[in-house]
Amino acid sequence: MSRTIIDIHVLQTVPPSNVNRDDTGSPKTAVYGGVRRARVSSQAWKRATRVHFQDKLDPSELGVRTRRIVELLAKEITRQAPELAERANELAVATFKVVGIVVKPPKKGEVEESGYLVFLSRRQIESLASAAVEAAGADDVGKALKEADVKALADRDHSIAISLFGRMVADQADLNVDAAAQVAHAISVHPVETEFDYYTAVDDTNPEEDTGAGMIGTVEFNSSTLYRYATVDANRLADNLGDVEATSRAVRTFVESFIRSMPTGKQNTFANRTLPEAVIVMVRDTQPINLVGAFENPIRESEVEGRIKRASEALRDEAQEIERAYSETPVSSWVVRVGEDTASLDDLGGSVALADLVASVGAIVGARLGSSS
């Protein structure tokens, strides 16, 4: 079987910021190559990517991650069959019982919830609701739902988000979906120290004679040039979605949203919205390859050469060295880059604009998967 794997490498500078913090409020860090680096966790960037999707995709292709699954399904049952409005809640609970997802008894004045977040696609909710509506007329609703095989309904027509990021259902492991996308923690290509910003806040209505601050505190931050890496296994994505066209669309959406998104931590304090200086996308046919080894020796800027220039050169050298040593040549690759400092990356692929890159990746995925199925 021919394999199609999409590796995304990003170099992105963020100004003073605290995009992702730990339980003490400090920006997250990790040690690599013997020095401390800034870090943004994969969880944080995956969520930012997923939120970025919302505007890009039709609601029917999106998933909802919630504990309020009973209310969600009851609403859909009522929409499909308004005459069942009074029984909608009870039908929804019965449906999830047959699916195997346990819902907790309601607190006073509230609706039943699951004990954990459940990721359901729009189409799964719709088909569960129509099965519930069908079964509503039967004498034994539970038996009718079982015959309609609602468990199978919850296990197909996955949303693009579920197919990319996976799903875990704690008490029904066979409803789990293995994620087709893998996102690494972003780390800075250079050493960082966390800095502290001491601030005072003035009370606007303070009388003149009453001196002193209304409040004092510190905000921790750092600034960094991050290496971000993600890979999408297009074959596994196609298994999850079951359709070549949907797979191509999911890849396009993921590539664009991963590149453009930014976690929102302390965004209003630091206005750290940036776009990457450089993006390299490589389509491979054997294995995904993370090029983070390029930065194991930390990048240090000099008076003549900035961080981005040296980081771009290190990334290019690592890619070429791996290609030479392991005969791992990408099937196709493209570079989106800003400014002269990133020029060395042109050795890795044709320089294009992001829109062209996204379209080209989508086209190659469609062509490769279409021809192999």
Place this chain on the structure above:
Amino acid sequence: MSVVAISLSGPMQSWGSGSKFVRRSTEMAPTKSGIVGLIAAAKGLRRTDPLEELLGLRLGVRIDQPGQLMRDFQTAQRPRKERDGTVTWRSMPLSYRYYISDAAFVAALEGERALVEGIDEALRSPAFPLYLGRRSCPPAGPLALGVFDDDVMSVLAQLPWMAGERHQRRHVTQDVRLGVLRDAHAGEPGAETIHDEPVSFDPNRRLYGWRSVAREHVVVTNPHGREGAVEHDPMSVLGGG
């Protein structure tokens, strides 16, 4: 017997052997269950598929660069609609995840030639994306180091030192001792027992047995060592050996 060798290095790895609920711990070296899981993923086995053929493999893990323990903290929130229609966010239980950062290991697995060759091939073209114990920890560079007609300890003694250059330069001697954790022989004295023998990865009934591990070391060449250099050894003044 033949051996397949695997390079396990990257900024972060996490090899849990007893994680429960919100505290996800890591051992300080790759576990057998983690490595067998990685190979199963490379070969395209589903979680419910039988693992029999992989269970007889003998494992040795060489610690090329020990790395540091790192704690990560993760939050999750869920929306909640209030009576007046506004949406507020409630925190889900906080979770702590432990990683080893900045580490490099070499794993060697001994078994029948055909099985070992199949593993090497699968690692070069894996069916599922591979990771170092946790999905957010992709390996740095390719994993497969090749197939050798030798036993685990000899292979680990002959493969070059895979620590980062900076780490290697901190050692002045030409020879360095690297720790190895390997499957113990039956009845071997001094072996430790850990809950790390994978039996089934079926998510509905995951099963691990106990495994005996022996500690040993191998000596490899330091490409940055200097001739005649000696490691500082304050105990030498006490004499003896």
